[in-house]
Amino acid sequence: MAEYENVAKQFVEFYYNSFDSDRKTLAGLYVSPASEAPYKERLVNMAVQRDNSMLTFESASSLGATAIVEKLSGLPFQKVKHQVSTLDAQPTVEGGVIILITGQLLVDEEQRPMNFSQTFQLMKDASGQYFVFNDIFKLVFG
Amino acid sequence: MAEYENVAKQFVEFYYNSFDSDRKTLAGLYVSPASEAPYKERLVNMAVQRDNSMLTFESASSLGATAIVEKLSGLPFQKVKHQVSTLDAQPTVEGGVIILITGQLLVDEEQRPMNFSQTFQLMKDASGQYFVFNDIFKLVFG
Numbered sequence: 001m002a003e004y005e006n007v008a009k010q011f012v013e014f015y016y017n018s019f020d021s022d023r024k025t026l027a028g029l030y031v032s033p034a035s036e037a038p039y040k041e042r043l044v045n046m047a048v049q050r051d052n053s054m055l056t057f058e059s060a061s062s063l064g065a066t067a068i069v070e071k072l073s074g075l076p077f078q079k080v081k082h083q084v085s086t087l088d089a090q091p092t093v094e095g096g097v098i099i100l101i102t103g104q105l106l107v108d109e110e111q112r113p114m115n116f117s118q119t120f121q122l123m124k125d126a127s128g129q130y131f132v133f134n135d136i137f138k139l140v141f142g
Numbered sequence: 143m144a145e146y147e148n149v150a151k152q153f154v155e156f157y158y159n160s161f162d163s164d165r166k167t168l169a170g171l172y173v174s175p176a177s178e179a180p181y182k183e184r185l186v187n188m189a190v191q192r193d194n195s196m197l198t199f200e201s202a203s204s205l206g207a208t209a210i211v212e213k214l215s216g217l218p219f220q221k222v223k224h225q226v227s228t229l230d231a232q233p234t235v236e237g238g239v240i241i242l243i244t245g246q247l248l249v250d251e252e253q254r255p256m257n258f259s260q261t262f263q264l265m266k267d268a269s270g271q272y273f274v275f276n277d278i279f280k281l282v283f284g
Contacts, residue, residue, distance in 0.1 A: 056230045056242075088198045088278045092263060093235065100198075100242075100261045100278040115284040117259035119242045121234060136230045136242040140282055142257045 004097045007130060008089030011122060012101060016082040023072045030055075030065035031131045051125070056136045068135070077107035082116075096133070097122045102140075115140040146239045149272060150231030153264060154243060158224040165214045172197075172207035173273045193267070198278045210277070219249035224258075238265045238275070244282075257282040 001009075018025045030053035055062040055071060062071045084103040092098050099120045104113035121134035143151075160167045172195035196203065197210040204213045226245045234240050241262045246255035263276035 054232045056232060059228070059230055061232075085282075085284070086201070086280055088201055088280060090196045090198060090203075090276045090278060092276060093238075093265070096235075098240070098261065098263055098276045098278070100259065100280060102259055102280050102282050104284055113284070115257070115282055117242065117244055117280075117282065119240065119261040119278075121240055121263070123235070134232045134234060134240045136232060136240070136261075138228055138230060138242060138244050138259075140227075140244050140257055140259065140284075142227070142246055142255070142282075 002091075004091040005089050007097050007122065008087060008099045011097075011120070011130065012084060012087055012099065015120075016084065019072070020081050023075075024069060026072060027065055027069045029132050030068045030135075031125065032064035032066055053132050054134055058137065058139065079108050081106045083113070092121060095124045097130070115142075144233075146233040147231050149239050149264065150229060150241045153239075153262070153272065154226060154229055154241065157262075158226065161214070162223050165217075166211060168214060169207055169211045171274050172210045172277075173267065174206035174208055195274050196276055200279065200281065221250050223248045225255070234263060236265065238263055239272070240264075257284075 015026070015029065031051050032053070033051050052064050053068055055068040057071060062068045082103055082105045084101055086102045087099065089097055089099045099122070101118045102115070104115055106113050116137065116139050118137045119134070120132055122130040123133040125131055157168070157171065173193050174195070175193050194206050195210055196205055197213060199213060202213070204210045224245055224247045226243055228244045229241065231239055231241045241264070243260045244257070246257055248255050258279065258281050260279045261276070262274055264272040265275040267273055
């Protein structure tokens with residue numbers, strides 16, 4: 001298995017396990033500029049702030065780890081279980097990895113699973129650790 | 143509308159119109175190293191070849207414009223019609239744009255639409271034109 005596939009697989013497993021057990025623990029996967037000042041300075045001239053994670057959840061946008069975890073923690077369900085059906089990954093620039101997941105999720109006592117699709121782009125921070133740079137989540141009806 | 147949203151919307155409309163009318167015309171949206179030698183030289187030291195588009199179609203991988211268009215042209219249907227249900231986009235590094243599309247498609251005389259999800263990452267080439275760097279397509283059953 002290529003390294004990017006391994007990274008994608010491990011990330012996805014960790015992400016949904018964390019999401020389903022305690023959404024607040026996802027904070028460590030996203031970044032915000034304030035928490036990484038030296039890294040920010042290196043990148044200050046780039047058009048996009050590399051150290052500012054983006055979430056688009058059902059077409060609503062959040063920027064930075066704090067806002068993202070606030071959004072995810074505030075979703076109106078107590079229990080949630082993600083089931084990954086398919087996972088495909090490709091390498092991107094600068095050691096990044098792009099991932100498309102399709103799957104189903106169950107919330108609270110609901111018996112009918114909902115289909116979802118989610119795409120992530122992981123990038124490496126200055127220390128070589130992966131973080132979530134792009135995260136787009138969408139329920140699929142049809 | 144932010145520029146990346148505009149780019150995403152125009153690209154998606156053009157992409158599926160081209161796909162549904164003549165898949166071979168998609169060749170211009172993907173790139174291969176051989177066709178852009180000077181650009182390749184600039185990027186030769188990067189881990190990922192920026193000028194080599196990637197397609198993962200139903201978990202099968204193709205690399206470079208020629209292989210990608212061969213794959214898409216060879217798909218076993220004559221007529222196809224994509225209907226976009228949702229489109230979400232985010233900016234990425236170096237002026238790139240990441241897009242998640244969910245939608246439905248009809249092939250040939252089939253009456254039941256199939257759900258699909260597709261993610262693209264567009265990047266700019268040396269002349270500032272967008273091309274498809276990452277393309278992951280997946281049918282959604284459920």
